Amino acid sequence: MNEELGIILETTSKVLNKHVDHKLRQNIDNDNSDLINLWDEIEQIGLPKIAVKDKFNGSGLPLSTTLPIIKLSNNIGAPIPLSETILSNYILSESDINPPSGIVTYAIDVKNLKIIGNEISGELISVPYLNLTDKIVFITEIEKTKKVILIKNSREDKELKKNFLSEPRYNLKLNKCKILYIKPVNLRINFKQLGAIVRSAQMIGSMEKILDLCIDYCSQRKQFGRALSKFQAIQHQISEMAVELSASSAALSTITNSDDFYKNKKDIAILKIRAGAAAGKVIAISHQVHGAIGFTQEYELAYFTRNLNSWRNDFGNESYWEDELGKDFLENNNQNLWEYLT
Amino acid sequence: MSKFNFPSIKETNDLSNLRKEVRNFITKSLNHKEFEPSADAWVFSASPDFSKKLGSMGWLGMSFPKKYGGNERTALERYVVTEELLASGAPVAAHWIADRQSGSQILRYGNEEQKKSIIPKITAGECFFAIGMSEPDSGSDLASVKTKATKIENGWKLEGRKIWSTGAHIANYMIVLVRTSPASEKNRHEGLSQFLVDLSLPNVSVKGIPDMTGQRHFNETLFDNVILAEDALLGVEGKGWSQVVGELALERSGPERFLSHFTLLESFINEFKNILIKSGSKLIGKLIAELQTLRRMSFSIASMLQNGESPETQAAFVKELGNKFEKTMVETLREFSNIIPLYEWPSQLQNLFEDATLRIPSNSLRGGTTEIMKGIIARQLGLR
Numbered sequence: 274m275n276e277e278l279g280i281i282l283e284t285t286s287k288v289l290n291k292h293v294d295h296k297l298r299q300n301i302d303n304d305n306s307d308l309i310n311l312w313d314e315i316e317q318i319g320l321p322k323i324a325v326k327d328k329f330n331g332s333g334l335p336l337s338t339t340l341p342i343i344k345l346s347n348n349i350g351a352p353i354p355l356s357e358t359i360l361s362n363y364i365l366s367e368s369d370i371n372p373p374s375g376i377v378t379y380a381i382d383v384k385n386l387k388i389i390g391n392e393i394s395g396e397l398i399s400v401p402y403l404n405l406t407d408k409i410v411f412i413t414e415i416e417k418t419k420k421v422i423l424i425k426n427s428r429e430d431k432e433l434k435k436n437f438l439s440e441p442r443y444n445l446k447l448n449k450c451k452i453l454y455i456k457p458v459n460l461r462i463n464f465k466q467l468g469a470i471v472r473s474a475q476m477i478g479s480m481e482k483i484l485d486l487c488i489d490y491c492s493q494r495k496q497f498g499r500a501l502s503k504f505q506a507i508q509h510q511i512s513e514m515a516v517e518l519s520a521s522s523a524a525l526s527t528i529t530n531s532d533d534f535y536k537n538k539k540d541i542a543i544l545k546i547r548a549g550a551a552a553g554k555v556i557a558i559s560h561q562v563h564g565a566i567g568f569t570q571e572y573e574l575a576y577f578t579r580n581l582n583s584w585r586n587d588f589g590n591e592s593y594w595e596d597e598l599g600k601d602f603l604e605n606n607n608q609n610l611w612e613y614l615t
Numbered sequence: 616m617s618k619f620n621f622p623s624i625k626e627t628n629d630l631s632n633l634r635k636e637v638r639n640f641i642t643k644s645l646n647h648k649e650f651e652p653s654a655d656a657w658v659f660s661a662s663p664d665f666s667k668k669l670g671s672m673g674w675l676g677m678s679f680p681k682k683y684g685g686n687e688r689t690a691l692e693r694y695v696v697t698e699e700l701l702a703s704g705a706p707v708a709a710h711w712i713a714d715r716q717s718g719s720q721i722l723r724y725g726n727e728e729q730k731k732s733i734i735p736k737i738t739a740g741e742c743f744f745a746i747g748m749s750e751p752d753s754g755s756d757l758a759s760v761k762t763k764a765t766k767i768e769n770g771w772k773l774e775g776r777k778i779w780s781t782g783a784h785i786a787n788y789m790i791v792l793v794r795t796s797p798a799s800e801k802n803r804h805e806g807l808s809q810f811l812v813d814l815s816l817p818n819v820s821v822k823g824i825p826d827m828t829g830q831r832h833f834n835e836t837l838f839d840n841v842i843l844a845e846d847a848l849l850g851v852e853g854k855g856w857s858q859v860v861g862e863l864a865l866e867r868s869g870p871e872r873f874l875s876h877f878t879l880l881e882s883f884i885n886e887f888k889n890i891l892i893k894s895g896s897k898l899i900g901k902l903i904a905e906l907q908t909l910r911r912m913s914f915s916i917a918s919m920l921q922n923g924e925s926p927e928t929q930a931a932f933v934k935e936l937g938n939k940f941e942k943t944m945v946e947t948l949r950e951f952s953n954i955i956p957l958y959e960w961p962s963q964l965q966n967l968f969e970d971a972t973l974r975i976p977s978n979s980l981r982g983g984t985t986e987i988m989k990g991i992i993a994r995q996l997g998l999r
Contacts, residue, residue, distance in 0.1 A: 488996055508993035512935075515619065515992050519932045523621035523912045530623040539907070546904040592897055599900030603884075603892045610881045611702045614907055615626075615634060
């Protein structure tokens with residue numbers, strides 16, 4: 274880890290730990306002054322534009338370097354669109370659009386988009402945190418070129434999605450919405466791959482927290498006269514979570530420690546597969562060892578497991594990436610498996 | 616969890632070149648029909664001739680000091696060589712244990728005389744080792760061993776039995792874990808010691824135990840009052856437990872924990888590629904993702920070993936995950952026989968598959984069971 278990143282992590286950790294508690298997570302709204310204060314401090318330490326080019330007043334760090342910061346934020350369980358803003362601004366900056374200030378979010382998917390003149394109509398699917406911002410980035414193909422579009426949607430035609438997520442997420446109908454910027458996409462890997470990397474880092478941060486919650490809870494909770502952690506059946510379940518987590522972390526470090534991860538798309542698929550599979554086991558086991566208390570809103574476990582449920586499906590689930598990876602190997606070359614792996 | 620990190624280690628050009636060199640060597644050996652690729656070759660397929668050849672290439676005892684005939688190469692270089700050998704199903708069983716763990720134990724704990732006489736032979740592929748840990752009444756509970764060594768004038772007297780020692784029938788030595796004094800009430804790990812035992816000594820008898828596949832690799836070794844010289848004690852009297860724990864990190868973390876049946880997977884894909892393209896890409900993708908992750912973790916551990924760390928817990932992670940992967944892999948292939956019936960598979964592939972199916976239960980027993988691995992991890996998590 275380089276020194277600069279170490280300092281940013283330390284500062285981020287201080288800011289988040291000062292503001293984030295479980296009460297904050299239960300009131301994710303733009304009239305919550307605690308949330309606004311937290312975001313103000315996030316802005317002050319420059320996180321939203323950390324992966325934005327110098328010429329747009331960003332810190333210009335490689336996206337891979339921001340992953341430990343994103344992971345940390347979700348380890349602490351900060352109910353803010355930090356990863357969404359970092360990724361949106363990165364996409365804008367790479368495609369030569371000056372990112373706006375404040376919170377920026379993206380649409381994971383789009384449907385039936387039509388552009389007439391400087392206005393766009395259609396549907397934006399799965400837009401996180403639209404209650405906190407009106408600035409949305411999305412990517413769509415227009416006349417065979419992929420374009421990045423930035424809009425500011427001030428109209429109230431959004432629909433809150435009921436989903437597994439602890440965080441707010443919306444679908445949005447655009448009706449002749451004014452386009453602020455539209456430019457050809459300039460990304461070395463596509464939006465889905467970028468999203469897969471970021472969501473994986475978020476999942477791993479959350480799973481680390483969940484493991485800690487399980488260890489703490491099982492060490493304190495007594496049944497049949499002894500702590501749950503003293504039962505071998507419980508120990509083995511929690512060990513299994515740790516094994517899953519360690520494999521996911523190993524897959525993440527391949528991306529984090531590489532300046533040129535764009536070149537190896539295999540590793541991105543592997544990361545999302547590994548983290549998504551781990552999330553499935555971690556959700557099941559963590560709830561099993563917590564019993565009924567884990568199934569409540571007042572205890573914080575569910576905040577983390579609900580997010581996992583959603584993130585493992587965002588930007589392609591395990592099946593999608595397994596299929597992609599399998600096809601990449603089977604269809605695109607004449608190598609045998611060992612040559613492909615090495 | 617941060618203490619169980621697996622930092623990502625890049626394969627340098629030098630390592631990639633070494634990989635190519637080993638691969639060329641293997642291709643030549645295959646072309647000359649020097650070996651037939653087999654499943655679980657590091658346990659089942661021993662060829663002293665092939666081991667000698669590897670020795671002459673400088674690929675055994677790779678990280679050992681030149682002073683003792685070693686090659687002073689890195690643990691990462693050794694990793695690359697072992698991976699290539701495992702992936703090709705080469706007959707590496709004869710030297711496997713000596714090269715993987717026993718040589719390192721002797722370098723760490725042996726006296727000058729032992730290092731000078733034994734290490735060069737290991738490096739040359741001319742001296743083989745067996746593991747002397749389990750006993751008829753001690754398996755997972757290793758600290759309960761009853762084999763004992765008693766101090767006599769000018770040496771030791773060894774009495775007891777060791778069991779499940781793979782390759783003891785062709786091995787020259789066994790590193791034997793014994794009691795040299797009774798366990799204290801507080802700490803069962805006290806009073807254990809390791810001995811370096813020449814298996815050709817009088818009163819040592821090695822008896823084969825056919826495994827469930829009918830093959831011989833298991834042995835039971837009887838030590839019937841074997842007289843050992845003073846310096847047969849390896850390391851420090853009474854410190855056998857901590858020594859054996861270090862040895863187990865070498866035993867558990869390597870690529871043999873997930874590449875034992877790689878030849879089966881590769882032959883299967885080569886045979887059925889056209890069908891897999893249509894209906895199997897997801898299954899293959901899943902296996903690739905897991906295998907590649909395991910490779911990264913194991914390679915990362917090799918680098919920890921290189922840096923002098925003791926990654927015992929990380930080794931347990933790799934072993935546990937690797938064992939699971941191999942079971943899933945064989946199961947995935949089995950389900951595929953729904954599309955192409957097994958009797959229509961080429962006979963060599965059928966053999967590999969059947970061998971793997973029969974041998975797979977042993978992978979989560981040898982080197983420590985799943986339950987022991989999970990126990991080690993739980994202890995590190997502070998649950999025990």
